[in-house]
Amino acid sequence: MKFLFAIAAIFVISITYSYSQNIKATTQEGKEVILSPNGTWKYSDPNIIKTNSKPALSTKSVKSTIVKGFEFWMDGKKWIPAKKKDTENAEFQFNHSDGNCSIMIFSDKSYVPSDDYSKQFVDNLHSSSPEAKVVNEEKRIVNGQEVRFVSVDAVFDKITFRYFICFYSGKKGTTQIISYTAKDIFPEFEKEIVDFMSGFVVKD
Numbered sequence: 001m002k003f004l005f006a007i008a009a010i011f012v013i014s015i016t017y018s019y020s021q022n023i024k025a026t027t028q029e030g031k032e033v034i035l036s037p038n039g040t041w042k043y044s045d046p047n048i049i050k051t052n053s054k055p056a057l058s059t060k061s062v063k064s065t066i067v068k069g070f071e072f073w074m075d076g077k078k079w080i081p082a083k084k085k086d087t088e089n090a091e092f093q094f095n096h097s098d099g100n101c102s103i104m105i106f107s108d109k110s111y112v113p114s115d116d117y118s119k120q121f122v123d124n125l126h127s128s129s130p131e132a133k134v135v136n137e138e139k140r141i142v143n144g145q146e147v148r149f150v151s152v153d154a155v156f157d158k159i160t161f162r163y164f165i166c167f168y169s170g171k172k173g174t175t176q177i178i179s180y181t182a183k184d185i186f187p188e189f190e191k192e193i194v195d196f197m198s199g200f201v202v203k204d
Contacts, residue, residue: 051141052198061199062092066107067173073199078192079103094196101181101189103196109173114148117167122152129154135162143201145170153183162186166197175200 022034060076074094082093082102090104112120118134125132132154140149145168152163159182166177177200179193 049139049141049146052143052194054143054199054201055195058195058199062105064091064105064107064175066091067109067175069172069203070107070175071199071201071203072105072177072196073201074196075192079196096189096192100185101179101193103177103179103193106176106178107173108175111171112169112174114167114169117148117169118150118152121150121163121165125152125154129156131155142166142168142198145200145202147197147200149197160184164190164193166200168200168202170202172202 024032025035026032054073055075057075057077058073060079061071061073064070064072072092078097079094080097082095085093086102086104089106091107092105094103096102118137122132122134132152135151135153137148137150140147148165148167150163150165150167152165154161154163161180162183164179164186166175168175177197179189179196181189
């Protein structure tokens, strides 16, 4: 699949319903979530924060030259450096070995409040995809750092794409790890995407 654009959880809940009220459901991990009529979801307990650590198979790494101390570890058999990036603004781009999913990394020395990130990301998409919307957002701890995991759906050329993003902003600077693929095949890559994002490390 050739992507014509570039700006992308351990589980995905997909459900079709016409309820006018929120409903409760339980994940495979036994956590209670609230499903909203617009298709979004959140944990019933706002204090639940998942913790992710660098996977054992993530033995290949790249270091940001923009923000000193940012390292990105991955499974080098699954994620291949792109010969040509979809956008030159990305510091790194990796394509999945089967060619149907990509991850770009953007780093900057500036600080961006985490609470503002999702809105800014969707606003940037609206000019080319007015239907773009946040599907889910949650805090996680990745190798000791608090990050935001954000899912965004957007439509391009009548195809719905899923952006799954790991966003971090701290005293050193900001990074966005943005994966993108067609929404209907996103579940095939979700675990490997999360494993990639779990390789983000901030060194002193």
